[in-house]
Amino acid sequence: MSVYLLCLVLFCVGLYCILRKRNVIKIIVGVVIAEYAVNLFLALVAYRFEGRAPIFSPDQKILNMVDALPQALVLTAIVISLATTALLVGIAMRIYEKYGTFDITKIKELKG
Amino acid sequence: MNPASQLIPLFVVIPLSGAFLIALMGKKLKWLPDFTGTFLTLVLFILSLVAIKPTDLYHTLVYSVGAWKPPIGISLVQDGLTVLMLVVVNLVVFCIALYSINYMERFTSKWKFYTLFFLMLAGMNGVIVTGDLFNLYVFLEIASVASFALVAFGTERHELEAAFKYAVMSSVGSLFVLLGIAMLYGYTGTLNMADMSVVLVHKGEGKLIAMISVFFIMGFGLKAALVPFHSWLPDAHPSAPAPISAMLSGVLIKALGVYTLCRIFFNVIGITPAILSVFMFMGALSMVVGVFLAIGQWDMKRLLAYHSISQIGYVILGIGLGTPLGILGGLFHLFNHSVFKSLLFLNSGAVEYSTGTRDLQEMGGLSQKMPVTSGTSLIASMSIAGVPPFNGFWSKLLIIIAAVQAGRYGYAFWAVLASILTLASFMKVMKYAFYGSLREKWASVIEVPVFMKLAMVILAFFCVAGGLLLVPSVQGVFLQQAQAVLVEGLQYGSRALGVIGSG
Numbered sequence: 324m325s326v327y328l329l330c331l332v333l334f335c336v337g338l339y340c341i342l343r344k345r346n347v348i349k350i351i352v353g354v355v356i357a358e359y360a361v362n363l364f365l366a367l368v369a370y371r372f373e374g375r376a377p378i379f380s381p382d383q384k385i386l387n388m389v390d391a392l393p394q395a396l397v398l399t400a401i402v403i404s405l406a407t408t409a410l411l412v413g414i415a416m417r418i419y420e421k422y423g424t425f426d427i428t429k430i431k432e433l434k435g
Numbered sequence: 436m437n438p439a440s441q442l443i444p445l446f447v448v449i450p451l452s453g454a455f456l457i458a459l460m461g462k463k464l465k466w467l468p469d470f471t472g473t474f475l476t477l478v479l480f481i482l483s484l485v486a487i488k489p490t491d492l493y494h495t496l497v498y499s500v501g502a503w504k505p506p507i508g509i510s511l512v513q514d515g516l517t518v519l520m521l522v523v524v525n526l527v528v529f530c531i532a533l534y535s536i537n538y539m540e541r542f543t544s545k546w547k548f549y550t551l552f553f554l555m556l557a558g559m560n561g562v563i564v565t566g567d568l569f570n571l572y573v574f575l576e577i578a579s580v581a582s583f584a585l586v587a588f589g590t591e592r593h594e595l596e597a598a599f600k601y602a603v604m605s606s607v608g609s610l611f612v613l614l615g616i617a618m619l620y621g622y623t624g625t626l627n628m629a630d631m632s633v634v635l636v637h638k639g640e641g642k643l644i645a646m647i648s649v650f651f652i653m654g655f656g657l658k659a660a661l662v663p664f665h666s667w668l669p670d671a672h673p674s675a676p677a678p679i680s681a682m683l684s685g686v687l688i689k690a691l692g693v694y695t696l697c698r699i700f701f702n703v704i705g706i707t708p709a710i711l712s713v714f715m716f717m718g719a720l721s722m723v724v725g726v727f728l729a730i731g732q733w734d735m736k737r738l739l740a741y742h743s744i745s746q747i748g749y750v751i752l753g754i755g756l757g758t759p760l761g762i763l764g765g766l767f768h769l770f771n772h773s774v775f776k777s778l779l780f781l782n783s784g785a786v787e788y789s790t791g792t793r794d795l796q797e798m799g800g801l802s803q804k805m806p807v808t809s810g811t812s813l814i815a816s817m818s819i820a821g822v823p824p825f826n827g828f829w830s831k832l833l834i835i836i837a838a839v840q841a842g843r844y845g846y847a848f849w850a851v852l853a854s855i856l857t858l859a860s861f862m863k864v865m866k867y868a869f870y871g872s873l874r875e876k877w878a879s880v881i882e883v884p885v886f887m888k889l890a891m892v893i894l895a896f897f898c899v900a901g902g903l904l905l906v907p908s909v910q911g912v913f914l915q916q917a918q919a920v921l922v923e924g925l926q927y928g929s930r931a932l933g934v935i936g937s938g
Binding site: 347361392393396400410411414415417418431432 | 573576580583584587590592593595596597599600603606610613620670
């Protein structure tokens, strides 16, 4: 149970970082932390207590195997988050070129 | 497997191969991006029209990717709702591809634009046809990432700022969706949407389902720009190049937001009165807040973007009423909105193309110089404001009648009020941009090139003729098929699985 709570805490750290930080790079780090928390949650969903690796062999019974599917999902989710992060960092670099700052309180020309 | 179902994967395969082809060779062969862009989107539009007939005959068609039998493999499902969305998306995208031939000449790397354009289209079509929840997330992200890049396409100050805001908020929305999917998988032990709905019927309502519903409303509501989650839209949509604004406002928020909300809540989780009232409340709120924010805008594209929020509110309100008539009205308005809002964004792009400004106060009298643009813009404005006999009138009428029939007089009142305010704000657009006396500095303005005109005229035709979709014989094969999918609700599961059982 405590693992799930820690996972939730990690997610909240990410969200806090996105909502409260003023630096563009820190916001991106916040997104990444929140993504890790969700990936961790997916892996936890698959976990079975005292489980073993899901490899089937003739002399073993199918007992307590961890679920292999979410692990494949996590791999996909990581690839997607890599694409998002790369794009975010690319945009952040361009923002720095144009505005000369990473502070989002100074980057707000769009209003209304 | 039904031979007609062999066509379903093409909706994803064609745009993906288009993106690949253009990325590979578009830089060398200058004619390739334009040609592939128009040709492939035309093929997709025809395919989506072809798909109407078998869906009418067989109701639900299923394609198993890699011949893995569901619920193990990924399945692609085609039913009435899917076909409606496919027609909407591919029609609008075809017109936009036509328009881009001339419009995108101003940007240096046209092939990059088309690559991202096709990736976004692949993502949207994928979201619509997939029958697997995680696959839906993957396509959702493909479409979103492509749209972040397209919003930032101009790489100027405002574009970058809007793209960053959009990317961060949209990523957070996607995270909530993924969290919901993980919980739903943990609860049901399957990812196939049909199988999931069958399992959920057996397991019954739990507290976990309420939490998952909240996550999905947050995630997909953010993609659909419903009011508490709307703040990215008025920045992101105006910043993109005009064809992309049309695509984002016209179809992306519907494919990624409204369609997914409908599919998951009606067909997978099962709709409850509580969720319906949340839909209605958020719909009405978006409707009113969007239009009030729109009315004070002077930037033409920003004004249109706020109207998107407002019109999406109508769609969600109609669907949230939960009665068959309300759902019909909501889906019809979804079709209509994608047509006239894309047209309006294309008009604003045409004005910007000729004059170089988006500020309504600087325009004036352009109808003398740009008759096609101002004519189509008038048609689209009348449609969005709900003036008979244009298409927007019929769908708004259906929604309001449905609200009165359901006894929701308050929501009906707000719908009428928002419609009047919409009319007011579009009168402002027409007056300041196209009518009045021509300004000195616009004396040399000329009408836009031929492909841009053609795209606008096609969309204007659909605005005028859209009301014909309600004619009973047409309605029976197209709109009512989509309505039936939502009204039947959880039967989706047994249908999509039952088709597989029978062969």
